Amino acid sequence: MRMRAAVLEEFGKPLVVQEVDLAEPRAGEVLVRLEACGVCHTDLYTASGADPSGYAPAVLGHEGAGVVEAIGPDVGDLAVGDHVVTLFSPQCRECEHCRSDRTNLCLAIREQQNLGYLPDGTARLSRGGEPIRHFMGTSTFAEYTVMPQIALAKVSPEADLSRACLFACGLSTGLGAAINTAKVQAGSFCVVFGAGMVGLGAVAGCRLQGAERIVCVDMSEERLELAKGQGATDLLLGGEDVVQRILDMTRGFGADYTFEATGLVSVMRQAVESARMGWGLCTIAGVAGKGETLDVVPRYLITGRRVCGSSFGGVKGRDQVPVLVERWLAGDIDVEPFVSHTMGLDQVNDAFDLMERQDGIRSVLRF
Numbered sequence: 001m002r003m004r005a006a007v008l009e010e011f012g013k014p015l016v017v018q019e020v021d022l023a024e025p026r027a028g029e030v031l032v033r034l035e036a037c038g039v040c041h042t043d044l045y046t047a048s049g050a051d052p053s054g055y056a057p058a059v060l061g062h063e064g065a066g067v068v069e070a071i072g073p074d075v076g077d078l079a080v081g082d083h084v085v086t087l088f089s090p091q092c093r094e095c096e097h098c099r100s101d102r103t104n105l106c107l108a109i110r111e112q113q114n115l116g117y118l119p120d121g122t123a124r125l126s127r128g129g130e131p132i133r134h135f136m137g138t139s140t141f142a143e144y145t146v147m148p149q150i151a152l153a154k155v156s157p158e159a160d161l162s163r164a165c166l167f168a169c170g171l172s173t174g175l176g177a178a179i180n181t182a183k184v185q186a187g188s189f190c191v192v193f194g195a196g197m198v199g200l201g202a203v204a205g206c207r208l209q210g211a212e213r214i215v216c217v218d219m220s221e222e223r224l225e226l227a228k229g230q231g232a233t234d235l236l237l238g239g240e241d242v243v244q245r246i247l248d249m250t251r252g253f254g255a256d257y258t259f260e261a262t263g264l265v266s267v268m269r270q271a272v273e274s275a276r277m278g279w280g281l282c283t284i285a286g287v288a289g290k291g292e293t294l295d296v297v298p299r300y301l302i303t304g305r306r307v308c309g310s311s312f313g314g315v316k317g318r319d320q321v322p323v324l325v326e327r328w329l330a331g332d333i334d335v336e337p338f339v340s341h342t343m344g345l346d347q348v349n350d351a352f353d354l355m356e357r358q359d360g361i362r363s364v365l366r367f
């Protein structure tokens with residue numbers, strides 16, 4: 001079939017919206033008619049050329065939500081008409097990692113996905129017979145996508161897909177960092193560095209876990225106000241003295257849980273140093289620049305602090321994204337304030353500009 005998609009032709013140049021070909025789903029694959037897609041930093045990072053593993057031409061986008069239009073052979077878990085959220089982090093339910101409750105990093109299709117192909121090593125996207133690669137296995141800046149069924153979460157048909165798409169990346173990453181990775185205990189003292197989509201999700205996750213104090217740190221007053229709406233009890237402007245200010249708030253001990261959602265290694269260090277001696281757990285969700293390293297004085301670890309990373313919030317997508325969506329529908333999570341701009345596929349480059357200017361939390365494309 002022919003459809004419109006935003007193609008990364010050349011790194012550092014605007015995406016080009018154009019007609020491309022999409023082949024039928026093969027075994028284990030599903031054709032999804034996309035309704036909406038959030039625009040995330042990872043799309044911009046790849047488009048800019050900063051990501052060393054990037055490839056072109058490719059259809060970008062990974063925060064998608066839509067409706068199953070057709071299924072290929074051997075698809076058992078999804079049917080035409082199902083509402084789905086796309087998963088750049090799949091869940092095959094069979095590999096060693098999927099069978100463990102200690103990680104969400106499914107091993108089933110990693111290699112081909114990293115190369116921009118579907119699991120059988122080929123692309124369904126093409127133009128004039130030349131293949132176009134599938135970004136993050138999702139390619140959701142498009143009217144349709146073909147994806148393996150193990151990378152689609154079936155969600156409630158009640159969910160507005162123009163909001164549900166946020167659960168495909170940033171929001172689940174933040175929520176999951178608090179709920180799955182850190183497993184925040186009720187009554188605890190938490191600090192979240194960064195009030196973008198991921199940090200705000202972490203604030204909401206800490207609240208859902210019953211944290212008593214949730215301090216949010218950011219450089220933007222406007223974003224800190226949004227954090228308040230998600231349950232932050234204290235707002236701090238970031239800076240050099242922030243660790244000391246957190247120690248002052250905790251009788252010199254530090255926080256039970258800290259979360260880093262900025263991607264800055266200097267802030268990661270602050271998140272480690274403001275975790276409590278004895279048991280403080282620092283969860284890193286931000287993606288640092290290529291070649292950057294995190295500086296930690298080992299004494300912080302000897303005295304009982306722990307550091308861990310979190311990819312997609314430790315969320316096993318097919319099992320847990322539907323549950324998070326249910327919690328939103330039940331009124332536990334307020335998604336509306338995250339959507340700052342809604343636009344069509346043709347405006348995808350404007351969405352990148354807004355992101356670079358830090359104007360709003362998320363732009364959502366509607367198809």
Ligand SMILES: NC(=O)c1ccc[n+]([C@@H]2O[C@H](COP(=O)([O-])OP(=O)(O)OC[C@H]3O[C@@H](n4cnc5c(N)ncnc54)[C@H](O)[C@@H]3O)[C@@H](O)[C@H]2O)c1
Nearest residue numbers: 194195196197198217218238261262263285286287311312
């Ligand atoms: N782990 C994952 O699976 C995953 C998934 C999605 C995104 N990410 C990463 O998470 C990070 C956050 O993503 P986002 O979409 O929320 O980004 P964002 O840019 O919207 O938010 C980052 C926030 O950090 C704030 N900030 C900047 N300097 C600061 C400082 N010194 N102290 C405190 N706050 C400061 C900014 O003002 C901004 O509000 C990025 O690095 C992104 O690549 C990770």
Ligand SMILES: [Zn+2]
Nearest residue numbers: 040042169170
């Ligand atoms: Zn993302």
Ligand SMILES: [Zn+2]
Nearest residue numbers: 092095098106
């Ligand atoms: Zn797996």
